Amino acid sequence: MIVDLPSTTTSQVNKKMVELRESGGAVALGRVLTLVIVTDDSSETEQAIQAANEASREHPARVIVVAKGVRQAAARLDAQIRIGGDAGASEVVVLRVYGELAEEGAASVVPLLLPDAPVVAWWPNDSPEYPAEDPVGALAHRRITDAAAEPDPIDALGARARSYVNGDTDLAWSRLTSWRALLAAALDQPPFEPIRGATVSGEADSPSTDLLAGWLASSLDIPVHRKVSQAGPGIVSAVLERPSGNVEVVRPDGRIGYLTQPGQPDRRVALERRAVRDCLAEELRRLGPDEIYESTLRGLSEVVRQDSEESTEGSEPVSAGQQS
Known part of the structure; x- marks a missing residue:
């Protein structure tokens, strides 16, 4: 099931999710973590969601996708809730943020985090130079990047070495x-x-x-x-x-x-x-430091x-x- 909520707020998104769980009999108690995906609003967003859905069959999660749209547009939040067959073993909330909200992804994410559950942040494409200092990365117990998806993969790998803190990892490592x-x-x-x-x-x-x-x-x-x-x-x-x-x-x-x-x-x-999907599932098994x-x-x-x-x-x- 897919429910669209154009020009909405996180409070309304939360309320709608409760309604859907009560009406459909779905529960969030089996979710073991919150996976936050940060990406630009493009065709690659769906690829990341699909990989997360498949990985969630091993790690049931609430998946929150922060898809950043046009920064010059008026501030707006368009949300989409996916449950059931459209969300694998997870529940997916897609937040398309525009204008000033595109730079405030963490503020949109915090109200939707599962209580008392680990948070994992994943940047499928371009990632911040210092993931742990990013507003979303600062919320996460584990931060996943992918140097291979960067415009300059080798330079991106050098940035990972310079910025590493406990909890950082990269899918280029999982491929090994x-x-x-x-x-x-x-x-x-x-x-x-x-x-x-x-x-x-x-x-x-x-x-x-x-x-x-x-x-x-x-x-x-x-x-x-x-x-x-x-x-x-x-x-x-x-x-x-x-x-x-x-x-x-x-x-x-x-x-x-x-x-x-x-x-x-x-x-x-x-x-x-x-x-x-296989690399992501492997990284979700470890929530502590990778020495x-x-x-x-x-x-x-x-x-x-x-x-x-x-x-x-x-x-x-x-x-x-x-x-x-």
């Missing part, structure tokens, strides 16, 4: 989960030799490739080179150097990876690029970034966000 699990499992098998260095290759504007390199640098305390490759989308390969032979994971097509280890047959592994993500951001400054897959001689480490 399968890679991290595969590489960790490979190192848990003999021979148990020290890793002398690593090389990670991927698209030039892939923040997940940078984060994978930063994770290896911070976790293993080894020199890591980050190379640019056009052989496939996103992360293309990761090579860990060992005395008896390298551990290599190559994913040329964005779907199937190939794991090569000394003394073992080559393996095909599922490494399909993760959908936004591994924090150390990975610090590790970015230790990574040697290159323009191509040529020799690494003469390369120098670059700070996070500095483009080569």
Whole structure:
């Protein structure tokens, strides 16, 4: 069910939601959190709502969408309430704010927050430079950004490293989960030799490739080179150097990876690029600090970034966000 409330107030929205629950028998007691989505009022708003609806099947939530419209227009709030089949396992409130209200998103959100429930803020596209200092971000226990959706993903990743506080995370980090699990499992098998260095290759504007390199640098305390490759989308390969032979994971097509280890047959592994809904659902499982993500951001400054897959001689480490 979808109910439109043009030129309304948050008080009227709350009242209508109570009426809909009483008439339809729906309850809000099963909601485990409030997810606030902040975006511009565009076609991408619906994509974000769809991803939240699918993620809500694992994390039932009240989803509040702050869709910022034209700033030069007269101040106005248009609301839309979605429940039932149009809202997955959640209840969705879309707030389209115009004029001065577009800069006061937090004021529209506060009256609609679930009592005594965690608040998660998500910016699917452009995010503030300091999410924790944003009016909506200041309300949230967890703040989710997506560097890959920014105009300059690598520069955005550098901003994440500079602005990090406990509770921050990024979907570019969630996209690494399968890679991290595969590489960790490979190192848990003999021979148990020290890793002398690593090389990670991927698209030039892939923040997940940078984060994978930063994770290896911070976790293993080894020199890591980050190379640019056009052989496939996103992360293309990761090579860990060992005395008896390298551990290599190559994913040329964005779907199937190939794991090569000394003394073992080559393996095909599922490494399909993760959908936004899956990354969002993973991030909603954790509401506290992510220490591994924090150390990975610090590790970015230790990574040697290159323009191509040529020799690494003469390369120098670059700070996070500095483009080569």
